[in-house]
Amino acid sequence: xxIEDTSTRPAVSRRLYTExxxxxxxxxxxxxxxxxxxxxxxxxxxxxDYVTRRMGADPVILTRSESGEVHVLHNSCTHRGTQVCKAAxxxxxxxxxxxxxxxxxxxxxxxxxxxRRSVYGPDLDLGSLGLRxxxxxxxxxxxxxxxxxxxxxxxxxLGDFRWYLDRVFGFFPGGMEVYGGAHRVVxxxxxxxxxxxxxxxxYHLRIAHRTMFELGVMGKQAGKTRGFCISSPNGHGVxxxxxxxxxxxxxxxxxxxxxxxxxxxQDLPDASxxxxxxxxxxxxVFPNMPFITTAPxxxxxxxxxQTAFTQVRSVMPVxxxxxEVTYWSLVPKDAPEEWKKQSYLYSIRQHGASSYFExxxxxxxxxxxxxxxxxxxxxVPLNYDLGVGVPPSAxxxxxxxxxxxxxxDLSEVNQRNFYRRYAAVLNGxxxx
Ligand code: FES
Ligand code: FE
Numbered sequence: 452x453x454i455e456d457t458s459t460r461p462a463v464s465r466r467l468y469t470e471x472x473x474x475x476x477x478x479x480x481x482x483x484x485x486x487x488x489x490x491x492x493x494x495x496x497x498x499x500d501y502v503t504r505r506m507g508a509d510p511v512i513l514t515r516s517e518s519g520e521v522h523v524l525h526n527s528c529t530h531r532g533t534q535v536c537k538a539a540x541x542x543x544x545x546x547x548x549x550x551x552x553x554x555x556x557x558x559x560x561x562x563x564x565x566x567r568r569s570v571y572g573p574d575l576d577l578g579s580l581g582l583r584x585x586x587x588x589x590x591x592x593x594x595x596x597x598x599x600x601x602x603x604x605x606x607x608x609l610g611d612f613r614w615y616l617d618r619v620f621g622f623f624p625g626g627m628e629v630y631g632g633a634h635r636v637v638x639x640x641x642x643x644x645x646x647x648x649x650x651x652x653x654y655h656l657r658i659a660h661r662t663m664f665e666l667g668v669m670g671k672q673a674g675k676t677r678g679f680c681i682s683s684p685n686g687h688g689v690x691x692x693x694x695x696x697x698x699x700x701x702x703x704x705x706x707x708x709x710x711x712x713x714x715x716x717q718d719l720p721d722a723s724x725x726x727x728x729x730x731x732x733x734x735x736v737f738p739n740m741p742f743i744t745t746a747p748x749x750x751x752x753x754x755x756x757q758t759a760f761t762q763v764r765s766v767m768p769v770x771x772x773x774x775e776v777t778y779w780s781l782v783p784k785d786a787p788e789e790w791k792k793q794s795y796l797y798s799i800r801q802h803g804a805s806s807y808f809e810x811x812x813x814x815x816x817x818x819x820x821x822x823x824x825x826x827x828x829x830x831v832p833l834n835y836d837l838g839v840g841v842p843p844s845a846x847x848x849x850x851x852x853x854x855x856x857x858x859x860d861l862s863e864v865n866q867r868n869f870y871r872r873y874a875a876v877l878n879g880x881x882x883x
């Protein structure tokens with residue numbers, strides 16, 4: 452409806468980034484029905500731990516109940532709808548509504564109603580008045596949820612793209628955990644601009660981030676690289692870039708040797724090939740989970756002291772012109788504490804809310820918003836042709852992974868695929 456698919460190229464309307472009606476449809480379809488990242492198991496390690504988040508228009512609480520189970524609860528009292536939890540995080544066995552005092556357990560069940568016997572008749576059924584529960588799916592400690600009780604499973608939603616998530620988030624046998632908590636900020640620009648930036652935009656790097664490369668703040672930059680854009684029919688995508696240098700062969704940049712000892716291909720075929728010599732891997736899990744794992748190329752003296760980092764985000768619409776970003780830095784659980792701290796610092800310095808990379812991107816997101824809204828060119832679609840008609844490079848990917856792997860470093864194939872999926876969901880296709 453809002454996207455024309457002309458031959459192989461979706462022409463994306465500017466309306467998608469500015470209109471309230473489009474956002475209303477997105478909230479009712481994409482955000483209400485698709486699996487969304489809510490947080491991480493490591494954010495709620497103990498019974499009673501909780502964090503508050505949002506799934507589209509709905510506030511939620513990610514909790515660990517007394518039995519150790521992870522729940523995602525609608526943060527809205529079943530009496531009048533008040534948010535029952537106001538804090539960003541904490542530990543509590545119960546959530547007591549601040550309006551009339553109905554009290555819900557951290558498993559969502561309604562446990563107490565003030566004056567129940569005297570002011571309600573005998574028929575008040577506490578069992579049917581608990582907080583609404585989302586379906587929960589966990590992959591490598593990432594907690595996804597959806598309020599669509601009958602839709603596809605998380606496995607179906609991720610499909611073959613899971614191969615790549617396994618190698619990013621399941622690479623270290625001991626698993627990964629959040630370090631430094633969740634950082635949240637509201638920024639100017641439509642949420643999709645952020646999602647599509649991460650899904651495969653290698654094209655902006657040398658322009659938007661030119662100063663960072665010229666200053667050499669990330670250490671030595673690789674002379675020759677080769678990259679691949681990988682997209683899934685479910686709308687997910689990732690771009691993997693590799694250093695073409697003999698010195699890089701077999702190296703997973705930025706991790707202590709001891710940490711890499713237990714990694715490899717035994718449980719994850721081609722994991723080493725996918726990760727080794729990679730300078731950056733970034734992508735987006737449809738619809739709104741950007742991620743990046745990167746490291747400075749570690750064979751220059753100026754890279755000493757810099758580490759690898761892995762960062763995950765959630766981009767959640769506030770209105771058509773702004774979105775809330777939640778940033779998490781992930782570290783291998785088995786890494787030394789000093790290394791975890793260093794990786795976290797590097798993550799927030801390079802890609803945190805006020806980092807040197809983010810300043811460039813957020814300024815461009817803001818300028819996109821400033822440039823799109825007027826009527827002068829409302830009928831001129833945005834262009835997503837990058838890579839169309841260009842022969843694939845002779846470079847072959849160093850791994851054998853599923854989905855569509857395009858031998859082009861600079862292509863908008865992942866963005867085109869994202870918007871095809873987006874259009875299908877908005878038009879009533881399943882939200883898988
Ligand atoms: Fe929650 Fe009344 S609104 S107890
Ligand atoms: Fe960028």
